[in-house]
Amino acid sequence: MKGEVRLAISTDADLVAARAQGRAMAQQLGFPRPDPTLIATAISEIARNIVMHAGTGEIVLRPFEEHDRYGLEVVAIDAGPGIRDVEAALRDDYSARGGLGLGLPGARRLMDGFQLHSDAAGTTVTMTKWRYRDELARARAERRRRA
Amino acid sequence: MNDRSDRPAERGDAPSDKQRARPGSPPMQAVPSSGNEGHDPSAEADRSPAPEARERRTSDPVLEELVAHLRDSRTQMREEWARRISDAELLGVMSDDEIFSEATEVYDNYVDALETGSVETLETYARELSERIIPRGVETDEVLGVVLLLRDVLARALFTRYEGDPAQLNRVLDAYEPAANRIAVVVGVSFVEERERVIQEQQQALRELSTPVLQLRERLLILPIIGALDSARARQLTEQLLGAIRERRAQVVVIDITGVATIDRSVANHLVQTVEASRLMGARTILTGLSSEIAQTLVDLGVDLSMMRTVGDLQGGLVEAERLAGYRSGEIEDSTRIET
Amino acid sequence: MSVAILKQGDYLIASIQSDLSDTEVNALRHELAELVGVHRSRGIVIDVAALDVIDSFVTRALRAIVLTARLRGAHTVIAGISPDVAIAMVQFRLNLEPLRVALDLDEAVVALDRLTRGDHEDEG
Incomplete structure (x- = not known):
């Protein structure tokens, strides 16, 4: 398992490749089921967001390893017109069938971390998913957080 | 868990999250399958009480002399140590021969660690030793006692040897004490962490045992949940259930939570998601045995139960399940054994 | 061909063979809408077992297939x-x-039989 992978996104075939790559990387990192599928689904949404709203862009997959956990950071970068109302894009509005049609709120629910930055220069979505290596590591981290 | 702020506090000297997550910066390692990687070497280094002992070691003539002395008197020291272990009635579950042979290994590793300042080999050995003796019931106090005894034996030998030269004795102790303390910590921590790992494995096994998916009839599964539900267990339960639905081609699943005393929001939501996911696989789910307390909690939490099919007790749930699965009702005598 | 569509009596069976791009999903949607009319089918099974991901786009397409087929007199089971x-x-x-969902193809056909008989039994 090496470092990051960058994938150019401009067609819906790139989207298929991106989610396959994301799944494979999640599996290699050791994510248990069903996490690789959750990650692949979230990647699919943010990659489609690039194709639909910016035309072209990039997906960066960055694995990380720490002593008590491992994870995957997924970044979607485009230089499109940007999202005018970021809050609305993330609002849970499924009466309108996915709000702005971005699928972003759903992707956010599948991941542990989710950040959206958008301005006139473009849009960056950063998502992370991680797992503690074991229950003890999780318990210790929670104790540290409470302390 | 949806924000970076949820990440645990970092060690003081650690790079920030952002830097850590950057490509290539953390060297990628294979993910070990066992649970003992809470002790990566850098973490141990953080804990070591006397880093200066390390710099001093190679060129320190005092330490060199000390190491040479300990090697020369190896036989005598080992015997003394083993005798003290027996006298203190430590490691009672082990035979004298076993104790002597382990003591020899630890002694040699101990002296090597003093010489090189590197505790890695000793740590590995301590871990393996712990793995061997934990199932036999050796306790933490025994291990700490044994390590401290070695420290005593060696210190006493040093006193005897340098009796006539207090200045040299001081120098030797200055070199010996930090290293010996560090070694004691490493061995103690290795044992405790190994013990934690074993306990964790046992908990995991217990958890799997406590969520059995039973097949009541062809295509009719029952999942009796007993005991405390936390997120980890709820998650595992979902996986087991969905896998069983597929393998056994289940049409109807009865989830009985009579044995669950309390429930919180995340577990309740998980339960709802489990039912929904089961439906997506083509199985219908009946939830039974909601205590009045849990029912009220669910209402107070605002958990959406509109798509949940609930029946008061397990017996009623089984009748309903058989009706849904197309069996005639009234033939559920053989189900009673599951209730225990 | 990423999707094999077979006619089996009154039903159309669409077996997806691999992960699909959005374009292929749309093509499937249009093809099914057309074939339902051509064969006067009363039911459609879409076997999605080969799909790695069912995201918002695929779900919307499946909903559209279900609703379109319904307007043309056919039930759909995923x-x-x-x-x-x-x-x-x-x-x-x-x-x-x-x-509407079923465990696998066989179950889906059983479910369609029930639906097309107008037998609206309990459905969770």
Whole structure:
């Protein structure tokens, strides 16, 4: 398992490749089921967001390893017109069938971390998913957080 | 868990999250399958009480002399140590021969660690030793006692040897004490962490045992949940259930939570998601045995139960399940054994 | 060919063979809408077991197929959603309202038989 992978996104075939790559990387990192599928689904949404709203862009997959956990950071970068109302894009509005049609709120629910930055220069979505290596590591981290 | 702020506090000297997550910066390692990687070497280094002992070691003539002395008197020291272990009635579950042979290994590793300042080999050995003796019931106090005894034996030998030269004795102790303390910590921590790992494995096994998916009839599964539900267990339960639905081609699943005393929001939501996911696989789910307390909690939490099919007790749930699965009702005598 | 569509009596069986691009999903949607009319089919089974991901786009397409087919007199059953995909769909909170599902192809055909008989038994 090496470092990051960058994938150019401009067609819906790139989207298929991106989610396959994301799944494979999640599996290699050791994510248990069903996490690789959750990650692949979230990647699919943010990659489609690039194709639909910016035309072209990039997906960066960055694995990380720490002593008590491992994870995957997924970044979607485009230089499109940007999202005018970021809050609305993330609002849970499924009466309108996915709000702005971005699928972003759903992707956010599948991941542990989710950040959206958008301005006139473009849009960056950063998502992370991680797992503690074991229950003890999780318990210790929670104790540290409470302390 | 949806924000970076949820990440645990970092060690003081650690790079920030952002830097850590950057490509290539953390060297990628294979993910070990066992649970003992809470002790990566850098973490141990953080804990070591006397880093200066390390710099001093190679060129320190005092330490060199000390190491040479300990090697020369190896036989005598080992015997003394083993005798003290027996006298203190430590490691009672082990035979004298076993104790002597382990003591020899630890002694040699101990002296090597003093010489090189590197505790890695000793740590590995301590871990393996712990793995061997934990199932036999050796306790933490025994291990700490044994390590401290070695420290005593060696210190006493040093006193005897340098009796006539207090200045040299001081120098030797200055070199010996930090290293010996560090070694004691490493061995103690290795044992405790190994013990934690074993306990964790046992908990995991217990958890799997406590969520059995039973097949009541062809295509009719029952999942009796007993005991405390936390997120980890709820998650595992979902996986087991969905896998069983597929393998056994289940049409109807009865989830009985009579044995669950309390429930919180995340577990309740998980339960709802489990039912929904089961439906997506083509199985219908009946939830039974909601205590009045849990029912009220669910209402107070605002958990959406509109798509949940609930029946008061397990017996009623089984009748309903058989009706849904197309069996005639009234033939559920053989189900009673599951209730225990 | 990423999707094999077979006619089996009154039913159309669409077996997806591999992960599909959005374009292929749309093509499937249009093809099914057309074939339902051509064969006067009363039911459609879509076997999605080979799909790695069922995201918002695929779900919307499936909903559209279901609703379109319904307008043309056919029921639709989705078969073969895997455990992992089911969990992802639920966590995503996709709107799954009109979808009928079955464990696999055989079950889907049984479900269609029941639906087309007008037998609206309990459905969770």
